[in-house]
Amino acid sequence: MELTGKSFIGFRRGSYQGKILYGFNPATGEQLPPAYYSASLEEVGEAVELAARAFAIYRHASGREKSDFLRTVADRVEGLQELLLVRTPQETGLPAARIQSEIGRTCHQLRLFADLVEEGSWVDARIDRGDPHRQPNPRPDVRSLLRPLGPVAIFGSSNFPLAFSVAGGDTASALAAGNPVIVKAHPAHPGTAELVGRAVLDAARDCHLPEGVFSILYDAGFEIGTALVTHPLVRAVAFTGSRSGGLALMAAAASRPDPIPFYAEMSSINPVFILPGAMRENRDHIAAGLSGSVTLGAGQFCTNPGLVVMAEDSEGTAFAEKLRTLMGNSAEFTMLSPRISSAYRSAVTTRSQHRHVKTVVEHTVSTAPGGCKAGPVLFLTDAASYLSHPELTAEIFGPSTLLVTHSNREQLLDIARTLEGQLTATLHGTGKDLGEFRDLLEILETKVGRLIFNGFPTGVEVCSAMVHGGPFPATSDGRTTSVGTRAIYRFVRPVCHQNFPDVALPDELKDNNPRGIWRMVDRAFSKDAVT
């Protein structure tokens, strides 16, 4: 399949007019053909208008039609496996095994949402039956369900070229809810984006969906992305990326004449607290797990554990020593792009020069052609220094973490209290520790979307109960998750029908419950028909 370098405006291909970007091999420093051309502002308008027209049809697609589409996308992405295993490692530096597993995750996500909308109960159908005899006024018949919002703009991430990109979790959940999607392709993997984008569009054609249900736009800068977020017909935005990029687009969405929902997953340091019993009983095991989690995927995960809190004692010293050995012996990594690796090196340099921070491991790396090699870095400081230097709370995106030793319980709690909103927090403890540090857990519950016990934050399970979100600034909207089936609720709103005849109601609200879904009928859950 030949790569063409053009945006997809519905089923058409974009023009060749815009600024040029290229894929780049971070392992070799090679520029990867073909040239990719930024979309024009006119093409943004065309894609969004096609999406708005497609919405008039696609919002009525049945659960079965949407699930067929999502499953066809998954099948077609699997069909791309050979091509993706060549192109994606080239433009990301990620190993083939990771790409393989990411293809699996991407297709699992698509099929999970397919199952969800095929089953159908997710629409939260509610029926309160009327009573014409109620005094002093008749009670109306009131029925409501969740409906899609309209065209959704999605900004793919750099670090998940498949699972959080063109056909990733945001796209799957927005399409499952009945919204057309316009993807702004991440410039770090344009070829992967084109391959997957073509698969999605082929699936849309296979399923006889209207043109505009899906488009992809390339953007060498920020103009096209901003135009998408501010286009009057775009009804919601999902973004995965840096805090600065997320905040800029968040402000653009909020300052529209009609502000729209904006979901950004931005930054998190994912603190890990090692409690005394666990440190005594599982020290080496925790060190091994932590080293693996910090360095997984060259540390380029939003759930990377960037802060580790433990007591300042001989156990802690032994733990730091163990971690020093493990991380010091780690291989060097290729990071995703020159921009990310240079930001990592710069952040590491700044922190290693901090007068209150000791650099325990700083892996020297080879000067490879791509300039994107990086090694793991382990920092150490004490709680008093950490608490009085807010710059130490900043995320370093890459295979690095900061050990903080505390000398008393109040310091430990203060570290928890001063945390910004986070995606996750992890506790390592015995059952006894959990009882003794209930107050720590209490604080963390108000700060994060996910609490992990005796595990590590990397490796986000895609399931119904997952919460991958958290209070600002971990995300722009802490009421939501971008992973798991609850992600669909970002792209819907409730719509109510009062006193409509059965024939004019959506199937989910009809008396005889033709979809056979769970509904709330007169305040009780039921799959029964209404009589």
Added chain:
Amino acid sequence: MELTGKSFIGFRRGSYQGKILYGFNPATGEQLPPAYYSASLEEVGEAVELAARAFAIYRHASGREKSDFLRTVADRVEGLQELLLVRTPQETGLPAARIQSEIGRTCHQLRLFADLVEEGSWVDARIDRGDPHRQPNPRPDVRSLLRPLGPVAIFGSSNFPLAFSVAGGDTASALAAGNPVIVKAHPAHPGTAELVGRAVLDAARDCHLPEGVFSILYDAGFEIGTALVTHPLVRAVAFTGSRSGGLALMAAAASRPDPIPFYAEMSSINPVFILPGAMRENRDHIAAGLSGSVTLGAGQFCTNPGLVVMAEDSEGTAFAEKLRTLMGNSAEFTMLSPRISSAYRSAVTTRSQHRHVKTVVEHTVSTAPGGCKAGPVLFLTDAASYLSHPELTAEIFGPSTLLVTHSNREQLLDIARTLEGQLTATLHGTGKDLGEFRDLLEILETKVGRLIFNGFPTGVEVCSAMVHGGPFPATSDGRTTSVGTRAIYRFVRPVCHQNFPDVALPDELKDNNPRGIWRMVDRAFSKDAVT
């Protein structure tokens, strides 16, 4: 019970330092003692800090504890009936019968949320069980549920001195979710606010809840309200009021260093479409219902029908004539406040001078002492004029409506297409009309929160299925409702526990399901224990 004129800072009363405001009798023009004193900025801080401390306890209140509290509030509000039936009509101009029914609605709302949280399934508990043997990685045990956000600031409305004020729907839903509440009392009914506020605080004491779970602040201007919205410890805001007020506070919430959820219910013209069959068959019946809906409560409802669309034909002419008679014979009304009645008079004057608008009814009113008398006003224009003069789409808050006649279907659809987001849209039609105007319904479904068939938008039923919300600018966040049990979802976020021992989980997530709630276990709804 003597009124004191002081804010409530937790269980304490405010100081006497701030700017003064008085209740005002719009029927007589009398100022009503006592003087009410604006809270100080220091008192805002105290109230919010008390709320944040109370949150540490109240967020763990069981469904039973919260339902006891809400029911005790309802009982105590009912106990105030005699006092409210004296004071509230005085400071609102609303008749005693309306206050009586609003007390009923307020207590119904409180008890509806009490039932919801006592039953408990609303928390959307989800359990995905782990599998230590899964390859290549074990599957973690992942469990999640909805948790409260923290202190919520609530701005009471002027037009529902009970049902959307101190102990109204916003307060009931925020408290039900487990959030402390700080109310900014509406200056148009300070005495009612004090009576109800004392009832809520007495109920909090009766139920042994922590100080700070509820406070009320008076504000003669905007300073205290703005300070609440921008206070770092406030986690969400709900507001019912004008578009200008809502937009100003919405911008303040969005420009915080940490933006917070902001729910404003602002403005809506609630279009009514009368289709040909219904006009032929039910003309007089519709005219009578519409006249009643336009003038109900002196038109001071967010669901007031401010736009009526019908064909330009002899039936339409007869309908307009019928409506002219009905509205022309209507009694005059006392509006809520000098500010509202003067805004109404000014908007009516402007519209009646519009060169494309005919004033069919303009009720001259007596010059009563309060200066707040108003009469119903009926305007008429044609679709071409309406479509080319956007100023005609503005809401006029009061007993007025605008008839728009169209001469073809495309004009009818254009009127629908150009609508801003609305709380409601109403269709009057026969079964045949519904089939023939499916395209109109399609457009309206994307514009509103609630569709009404052969009824009127005023009279919002409080139930599980109700949606009182709608796309911007009807509300600031069209994904939500402020009436009905779904309103609770404005004040929660999902929190996930991964691999926690059963003993450390919230009751709703424990294996044996001690609360006996509906849960989603391994993707299926169930009330069973997990084994």
